[in-house]
Amino acid sequence: MxxxxxxxxxxxLPVAKWQRPLDAELQILEHESLAKIVIEAVxxxxxxxxxxxxxxxxxxxxxxxxxxxxTFIANYLRLPCxxxxxxxLGNGMTAALAFEAAANEIxxxxxxxxxxxxxxxESAIPAVEHMMSSMRATGDVDFHAPYGFTPISWYAMDAAxxxxxxxSSREELASVSVKNRxxxxxxxIAQFRKPITLExxxxxxxxxxxxxxxxxxxxxxxxxxxxxxxxxxxxASGKPYVRVRGRGFFHEGAHQISExxxxxxxxxxxQKAGEAAYAEAGVTASDIDLAELYAPCTIIEILASEAxxxxxxxxxxxxxxxGVTSLGGRMPIxxxxxxxxxxxxxxxxxxxxxxEVYEQLTGRAGARQVANARLAVTSAELGNYNAAMxxxxxxxx
Amino acid sequence: xxxxxxxxxxxxxxxxxMTEFTERFWRNxxxxxxxxxxxxxxxxxxxxxxxxxxxxxxxxxxxxxxSGRGKLYSQTVVHAAPSAFRDEIPYRVGIVDLDEGLRxxxxxxxxxxxxxxxxxxxxxxxYRDGPLFAARSVG
Numbered sequence: 001m002x003x004x005x006x007x008x009x010x011x012x013l014p015v016a017k018w019q020r021p022l023d024a025e026l027q028i029l030e031h032e033s034l035a036k037i038v039i040e041a042v043x044x045x046x047x048x049x050x051x052x053x054x055x056x057x058x059x060x061x062x063x064x065x066x067x068x069x070x071t072f073i074a075n076y077l078r079l080p081c082x083x084x085x086x087x088x089l090g091n092g093m094t095a096a097l098a099f100e101a102a103a104n105e106i107x108x109x110x111x112x113x114x115x116x117x118x119x120x121x122e123s124a125i126p127a128v129e130h131m132m133s134s135m136r137a138t139g140d141v142d143f144h145a146p147y148g149f150t151p152i153s154w155y156a157m158d159a160a161x162x163x164x165x166x167x168s169s170r171e172e173l174a175s176v177s178v179k180n181r182x183x184x185x186x187x188x189i190a191q192f193r194k195p196i197t198l199e200x201x202x203x204x205x206x207x208x209x210x211x212x213x214x215x216x217x218x219x220x221x222x223x224x225x226x227x228x229x230x231x232x233x234x235x236a237s238g239k240p241y242v243r244v245r246g247r248g249f250f251h252e253g254a255h256q257i258s259e260x261x262x263x264x265x266x267x268x269x270x271q272k273a274g275e276a277a278y279a280e281a282g283v284t285a286s287d288i289d290l291a292e293l294y295a296p297c298t299i300i301e302i303l304a305s306e307a308x309x310x311x312x313x314x315x316x317x318x319x320x321x322x323g324v325t326s327l328g329g330r331m332p333i334x335x336x337x338x339x340x341x342x343x344x345x346x347x348x349x350x351x352x353x354x355x356e357v358y359e360q361l362t363g364r365a366g367a368r369q370v371a372n373a374r375l376a377v378t379s380a381e382l383g384n385y386n387a388a389m390x391x392x393x394x395x396x397x
Numbered sequence: 398x399x400x401x402x403x404x405x406x407x408x409x410x411x412x413x414x415m416t417e418f419t420e421r422f423w424r425n426x427x428x429x430x431x432x433x434x435x436x437x438x439x440x441x442x443x444x445x446x447x448x449x450x451x452x453x454x455x456x457x458x459x460x461x462x463x464s465g466r467g468k469l470y471s472q473t474v475v476h477a478a479p480s481a482f483r484d485e486i487p488y489r490v491g492i493v494d495l496d497e498g499l500r501x502x503x504x505x506x507x508x509x510x511x512x513x514x515x516x517x518x519x520x521x522x523x524y525r526d527g528p529l530f531a532a533r534s535v536g
Contacts, residue, residue: 131479135411139502142413143445146529147490147504148475148482156473157492164471164513206487209474209510257502259444259451261470261494 003112005103006234007242007393009045009227010358011037012351015191015343017123018221019063030064031076034119034223038077041225046237047113054083054111056101058094058118058347062133063125073117083111091137092294094118095224095350096380096389102228103244112233116354117225120345127219138383139256152216152297154256154384156208159299161265162317163210170210172317174201176298177214177340179326184337186327186367189352191220191343214340217296222345226354234396240362245375246283246392248276256384269388270307270379277377281392285309288392289373290332290360292353294380296339304379305333308390327368335360335368350380350389361395399429400465400530401520408526410481418448421460427528431519433499435461444499465519467495469532472505472513493517493532504531 013033020027042049057070066072070087073079083105090097095118102114122130131150138151162168178198184190196214204212234241250272257264278284291310295301302316310331311319319325325333336342336356339349357376359365373395380389415423422445425432435442436450437457449456472491475482482488491505505511506520517532 127477128480128483131477132481135479140445142419144502146409146411146413147502148410148478148485148488149490149502150475150478153473153475153490157471157490160473160513161471205476206474207477209476257492257500259500261498261500264470264492 002107003109004231005106005244006229006231006396007226007244007354007358008047008229008234008237008239009041009043010355011040011044011225012189012355013037013223014189015220015222015345015352017219019121019124021124030060030069030119030121031066031073034073034117034225035077037223038115038117038225041115041227045227045229046239047227047229047233049079051113052079052115053081054102054105054114055079055081055085056098056105056114056116057087058098058120058351059087059089060119061122061347063122064119083114091382092296092346093350093380093382093387093389094347099226099350099354100247100389106228106230112230114228115225116228116351118348118351119223120347121221122345123219123221130219144256150208152211153208155297155300156211158265158303158384159210159297162299162302165265166314166317168317171198171202172321173210173298173302174198174215175317175321176301176338177201179320180334180338181341183327183335183368184341187337187342190337190341191218192337192341211297211299215298217339217344220343220345222343222348222352224348224351224355226351226358240395240397242358242361243394243396244391245394246277246279246281248273248280248390249388250276251387254386256386264384265303267303267307267385267388269385270304270381270390273379273388273390274308274377277390277392283375283392287375288331288377289375290335290357290370291377292334292336292356293378294339294350294353295334296344298340300385301334301338304385308377308379310377327370332370335365335370350378353378353380357393361393363397398462398464400431401518402429403520403522405522405524407524409524409529410485412527419446422446423528426521426530427523429521431463431465431530432460433463434458442497442499444501463499464496466535467493467517467532469505469511469513469515469517470494470500472511491532493519504529506531506533
């Protein structure tokens with residue numbers, strides 16, 4: 001029998017520019033920062049260290065000097081494991097895949113407690129240098145990169161297409177940034193917390209037209225640890241926990257663009273992964289109380305919320321501008337502040353989504369709390385949502 | 398059909414690599430010929446050119462000319478670029494749906510923001526060290 005998986009503890013480092021210049025005499029290093037978070041998360045779960053038997057890491061950025069980081073940490077924290085110790089990589093989806101790798105150890109009965117964890121240190125690498133690497137990830141090195149496509153240039157083209165097809169506007173899209181900053185102002189682990197106005201968003205320098213500085217993700221560093229357990233352990237703990245109720249995945253077999261013309265902004269991967277997750281959970285989109293979406297740019301939050309049927313197709317931007325997806329609205333989206341304001345340490349970003357949902361569904365979200373939240377949906381993606389991983393999570397009090 | 402050719406007096410910022418298979422594409426492009434592979438089993442075009450068909454996995458593929466005509470599906474202007482492109486910012490890129498039913502991504506040559514769905518043609522950019530291609534409005 002396949003075990004049910006539950007989140008029983010979690011901790012994250014506030015998203016910030018933690019990494020010091022590479023020539024600074026004193027460094028803030030990955031293993032020390034992550035170890036602190038692991039101990040905090042495990043203490044939160046009430047689990048004894050000896051019960052942990054699998055570790056699934058998000059692979060660090062290539063800038064992390066310590067290689068074989070997973071086994072290094074297994075030593076640093078003295079964590080002998082009988083399940084698996086591994087590092088997972090899947091572009092922007094990396095941390096969601098690590099979460100799944102840890103969950104699978106429990107589903108397969110090989111572990112009763114597994115940690116999904118990782119760190120993303122990159123902010124000391126200048127953006128123009130980091131993009132020399134990331135442009136080779138989000139495009140064909142020989143047939144896209146020579147033209148200068150950057151990772152978010154694909155999202156910008158989604159934005160242009162959305163405005164064209166649905167007669168939307170940059171103003172409507174920019175309302176996502178205002179809303180997410182308002183959410184982040186209530187989130188102690190968010191990177192940017194000072195509220196902003198629509199006028200301020202619109203007056204920022206252009207990055208990839210029509211998107212400006214506040215409509216694209218900032219760069220930052222982060223670390224996270226999620227404690228996953230067999231649900232029997234969670235139930236016996238007597239603590240509130242979060243049950244993993246459904247999961248869906250789809251890769252459309254395309255890298256950035258499909259060579260066969262398709263409806264690029266339908267995000268078919270999110271549609272199909274969402275359908276699978278809802279079906280496994282036995283719920284529909286209308287049952288969902290909040291969503292924490294992987295959306296580096298404003299437009300992507302709109303498109304993903306439409307693809308997951310949280311809002312009707314073509315109306316997401318307008319409904320955001322009208323407050324429907326704000327805290328207090330009918331369908332709160334990215335209550336953490338989202339990737340623009342909570343922050344986007346890419347290889348661990350989906351861990352932060354699980355963390356927000358864990359806080360919301362266990363009633364610990366403070367001023368951000370969605371009243372009576374019971375069901376949440378998360379997404380993670382890679383490329384231009386060429387693949388999506390969707391989870392439906394349920395709070396058990 | 399031969400594409401218009403524009404000389405560019407500098408080297409490519411991030412030149413594509415060539416293989417024994419793709420060399421023909423780039424060599425022909427530099428003389429104004431735009432072509433790709435087409436499957437002899439299922440008749441479907443493929444881009445970039447491949448030594449097999451990604452749809453049916455047949456290895457029976459042949460080179461076939463492309464018209465170089467299509468419609469602009471989307472576009473953007475990049476202001477924050479990787480270091481290799483810092484001398485070119487801002488620059489316009491886009492996605493073009495070719496008449497043969499292929500979607501490609503490339504530079505877009507336009508002084509003002511072009512309307513989406515506008516008809517475009519592919520042109521050759523002949524840099525000092527080799528070719529790239531780009532799209533521009535027709536007429």
